[in-house]
Amino acid sequence: MADASWYVVHTYSGYENKVKMDIEKTIENRALQEQILEVSVPMQEVMETKNGVEKQVDKKLFPGYVLIHMIMNDDTWYVVRNTRGVTGFVGPGSKPVPLSQDEMDNLGFRARQVLVEFKVGDTIEVVTGAWMGTIGKVTAVNENKRTVTIFVEMFGRETAVELGFKEVKKM
Secondary structure (H helix, E strand, O other): OOOOEEEEEEEOOOOHHHHHHHHHHHHHHHOOOOOEEEEEOOEEEEEEEEOOEEEEEEEEOOOOEEEEEEOOOHHHHHHHHOOOOEEEEOOOOOOOOOEOHHHHHHHOOOOOOOOOOOOOOOEEEEOOOOOOOOEEEEEEEEOOOOEEEEEEEEOOEEEEEEEEHHHEEEO
């Protein structure tokens, strides 16, 4: 199996987060988690003053671009290239060029290390939200999205519910 690399995708201005969400949805629908590992819109916290009020906001580090950590093949290229809002990969012609490790280091952007305390089979309790107080067994863990999936009873049948790591605690 080939190694994954970081690629840069150009998007319509303002569509970066929409493109990220659409690609992540397609990854889930087509079971491409092993090929497209991470989709990122790098952000940076800045202080902004508006009407004399200073507040901290997140600004896109590279407006109009999305970084994708993936194994390049026909399927992954097709999924990314045909996502609404994507204008193309960065590279000469139609050939995507992966970023080198030096380029990634110079950008100051690194893949985040996710420490996961949950694993499939763990018993957890939901601590916030609509399912607060519900206890369930973890059936899936998504490290990139930082979510766990449990089954809850709804309308007399078991239904899968995806919850963020911050919404649950291990029992």
